Amino acid sequence: MTVLAKITLAAALLLSIAVPFGAFAAGEKTKGRYKTAIGVNVFLFMATIGVAAGLMFTGHAFAAEETAKAVNSAAGWGYLAAALSTGMSCLGGGIAVSAAASAALGAISEDGSILGKSLIFVGLAEGVCLYGLIISFMILGSL
Incomplete structure (x- = not known):
């Protein structure tokens, strides 16, 4: 994973948290x-998930060898399936x-014996x- 890709991914993650609530915090x-x-x-x-998926499926995020790229690309699909x-x-x-739970709370408030x-x-x-x-543990166990 290149330095530029790491910086881009970190910036996208920070922006996905900071921008929506920071930009709209002031006002009515x-x-x-x-x-x-x-x-x-x-x-x-x-958008952050798209960038991360692109890095995961190209193999550049994990290894530089050709054999490791093929393994990591297949493992990427497994990780995506588990997630x-x-x-x-x-x-x-x-x-x-x-x-x-909302229906249960309403019913319990009327008759406590049905808890x-x-x-x-x-x-x-x-x-x-x-x-x-x-199921996700089973998928991860098969990788």
């Missing part, structure tokens, strides 16, 4: 301001937990995240 607190900040943050984060399996399952699990039954549904939603993590 409106809902549109936060939407703009989140949009800019997502855009810069995806996606964990990330997407955690996103889905978070959405499921938010729905199940155990409602915790089962929240636990099942959290299990989705664990399944994704187990």
Whole structure:
């Protein structure tokens, strides 16, 4: 990995954090301001991921030898698969937990005797995240 690539990646990571919330911090607190900040943050984060993926799949980020480039390119796909399996399952699990937990809290506030039954549904939603993590460990173990 060249010095220029390291500087570019570090600058993109810092900008993806600093720009959205630093640039929009002053002024009136409106809902549109936060939407703009989140949009800019997502855009810069995806650009950083694109640069990192480009470095990962070209092999320049890990080694200079020809054989190591081929291995690292294949390993890059494995790392991407492991990251996606964990990330997407955690996103889905978070959405499921938010729905199940809010419904469980509403039900418990009306009848406290159903606490155990409602915790089962929240636990099942959290299990989705664990399944994704187990799959990513299996993928990483096969690399």
